[in-house]
Amino acid sequence: MSLRQPIVCVLGHVDTGKTLLLDKIRKTSVQAREVGGITQHIGASFFPVETLKQMIGPLLSTIKGEIEIPGLLVIDTPGHEAFTNLRKRGGSVADIAILVIDVLRGFEAQTYECIEILKARKTPFLVAANKIDRIPGWNSYPDTPFLKAYQLQDKYVQEDLDNRLYEIIGTFSRLGFRADRFDRIRDFTRTVAIVPTSAKTGEGITELLAVLVGLTQQYLKKRLQTTAGPAKGTVLEVKEEPGLGLTLNTIIYDGTLRKDDLIVVGGKEKPIITRVRAILVPKPLDEIRDPRDKFSSVDFVSAAAGVKIVAPDLEGALAGAPLYAVGDGEDPEKYVRLVSEEIEKIRITTDVDGVVLKADTLGSLEAIAENLKRNGVPIRLADVGDVSKR
Structure with missing residues (x-):
């Protein structure tokens, strides 16, 4: 059974370092680019398995030594806005989330909101306790694993960090979650893993990725099994593009989408039935010659992927709405009913x-x-x- 790449979303209070963390993960992988390199999707970045191996190579033993997933699809826009639109019936399109908490400030207003949303959507998550480089007296060792950097700190700095983590663990406990530092956890199904990181220096990033990969492989395998068949997706954003008109930035989480497929997508008045004219993906950054020419066209994509769909009659299409491709010989009305029911529920x-x-x-x-x-x-x-x- 083939597994698809998990879809990962980054959430957290404003200014906790979500964007910097995403950039750091990307940068680290751009440095490991010789082997596979990340590819940009629409609204997401794909980290292939070769890149992950380069990045978390030394820590592979912690996740039983094998990476079985083909990579990670990380949603580029951090925060609530993107996550709330990554919705599907009964949950979220995101398979797992990274909740970023400022280790110095602990829980803040939006941290609680993020946890409410994650709970409502039943999305598993791990915590990046970020900005450890700001702890008084912390000596930074750029891009080293956290445990290594931690052992090199003075005793009082270690204790300071431990106390700050205990406060975060205490707040989780009051909210009904068990949480602990990742290296002290026996049972990851019952305990939220906290990985201390610095998005600025790169400390702890390797462990964050290792724990993320380990968790998805261990507990989300069933969810990551792909089915052959028409695509299912969710519209992240409805966007006007010069020369193309209205387009749908979509995350495909199951099946395969092909050019000329008939699709049904949620609209303001009623579901829209239309045909895919083009499936666009961003050109690799090094290939963009002209800013107007930033996409290349593909004939099909398989889950999980972020693509831009060009099609006629998209007026009134909704961000956050479900999108279904209609299989050969299928009646589109079946999907019209599905989409209507889903939107009426909301x-x-x-x-x-x-x-x-x-x-x-x-x-x-x-x-x-x-x-x-x-x-x-x-x-x-x-x-x-x-x-x-x-």
Whole structure:
């Protein structure tokens, strides 16, 4: 049974270093580029298995020595916004998330929000306790594994870090999670792994990736098994492109999407049935000669992938909406029903006295509605689109 690459999302409070962490992971892998190198997808970066081997080579023994997944597909835009649109019925398109916490500040407002969203979507996660280089007295050893750098610190610095980690572990405990530093965990199914990192110096990045790969291989195998068949995806963003008109930036999480496929995608009024005119992927950075010419066209893609879909009649298509390719001989109406049901589940119209909620994407609508319900706020109307008079 072939496994697809897991889809990874990075979440955390503002200014915890999410973007820097993504950049560092990319940079480390660009340095390991000779073998495989990352490829840019739309809205995501793909790290092939060869690159991962280069990066976490010395730590392979910790995950039983073998990398079985073909790589990692890391969503480029960190934060809630992207994650809420990575939605699908009953959960998230993201297989696993990295929650970034500033080790000096601990839990902050959005950290709690991220955990609520991860819980609501049932997404497993690990924690990057970032900015260890800012701990008073910490001596940085760029790009070394955390455990090695930790052993080289003064006793008082080690104790300072330990105390800060205990505070984070304590907060998790109050929220009903067991958490611990990754090297002290026996059972990863029950305990949230915390990897101390510095996105600035690269310390701990190798362990973060090793734990990430280990977790996905050990516990998400069933979820990562791919099926041959028409594609299933989620629209990350609806984007106007010069010369192409409206396009759909889409994450394909199952099956294969081909040029000329008939697709059904969620729209504001009703599901849209259209045909794929082109599937675009970004050109490798070293091949972009002209900024207008930044995509190359492919005939098909298999999960997991981030692509830009060019098709007619996309007015009203929704970010966060499901997208299905229709198989040969299948009735598109089947998928129209599926998509309608899924979107109707999120829309709310009632006669109660309550708030009117309008959002620009399905993902944010679902996330805000869930949050309001959790806090006992009655909702009269929840829908996507502009606020208008009735």
